[in-house]
Amino acid sequence: MLKSYKTNSAEETIELGKKIGNLLNPSNVLLLTGDLSAGKTTLTKGIGISLGVTKIINSPTFTIVKEYRGKCPLYHLDLYRLDGLNNDFDLEEYIEGDGVCVIEWPYQVEEILPKEYLEINLKRLSEFERSIEIKANSSRYEEVLKKL
Ligand SMILES: Nc1ncnc2c1ncn2[C@@H]1O[C@H](COP(=O)(O)OP(=O)(O)OP(=O)(O)O)[C@@H](O)[C@H]1O
Ligand SMILES: [Mg+2]
Incomplete structure (x- = not known):
């Protein structure tokens, strides 16, 4: 299942992110793709x-992972610079964790992505x-997308 939207400002993208976030459950995984400055982090702000995250979400490009506290944890991963860093943390812990996991540049770690996700x-x-x-690639995420 696929749904298409168009936004005309960063604020509208944040609004769409809020609607998406309202439908998510802990342990959901979202893959965000698109060029630099496409708006992935902006959408994540709305999510x-x-x-219920009160801290300002900004680009985690130099830290790979940022963890925020809300109604459930939000793990914001940006894997753009993954190759250039020595990582001693376990990305799978976030992907399989019991928080909402939002991944920018997910195909850097294709081999550890879950089978089901919202892309x-x-x-x-x-x-x-x-x-x-x-795009929803499983019934669980189709349920989310249907409500959007
Ligand atoms: N309709 C829109 N939706 C989202 N962002 C917009 C929109 N119009 C303008 N912008 C601007 O585009 C930029 C998007 O930056 P953002 O950091 O969200 O991109 P990104 O996809 O996360 O990039 P990166 O891959 O570098 O992390 C922001 O400066 C934002 O204000
Ligand atoms: Mg970003």
Whole structure:
């Protein structure tokens, strides 16, 4: 199942993120794909708001993982620079953990991704316009997408 959206500002993308976040359960995994500056972190900000995260979510590019406290934990992973770092933490712990796990640049770790996830692809159409396509690859995530 696939649903397509278009936003015209960062604020609209945050609003869509809030709606998505409201439908999530702990242990859900979201893969965010799209070029640099497509809006992946912006969408994650909205997800965080709906999960009750009060800290400001910003790009974790130099830290790979940031963990936020909300109604359930939010693990925000950005694997863009994974190759250049010496990681001594276990990414699978986050992916399989009991929090919502949002992964930017997920195909850096294709081999450890779960079988079921919601995949969100963002594309920059112009300075402020973004297309946002959301795909569910299992019945569990189709239920989420149906409600959106
Ligand atoms: N409709 C929109 N949706 C989201 N962001 C927008 C939109 N219009 C403009 N922007 C701007 O585009 C930028 C998106 O940056 P963001 O950090 O969310 O991208 P990203 O996909 O996480 O990039 P990276 O791969 O570098 O982490 C922000 O500066 C934001 O204000
Ligand atoms: Mg980002």
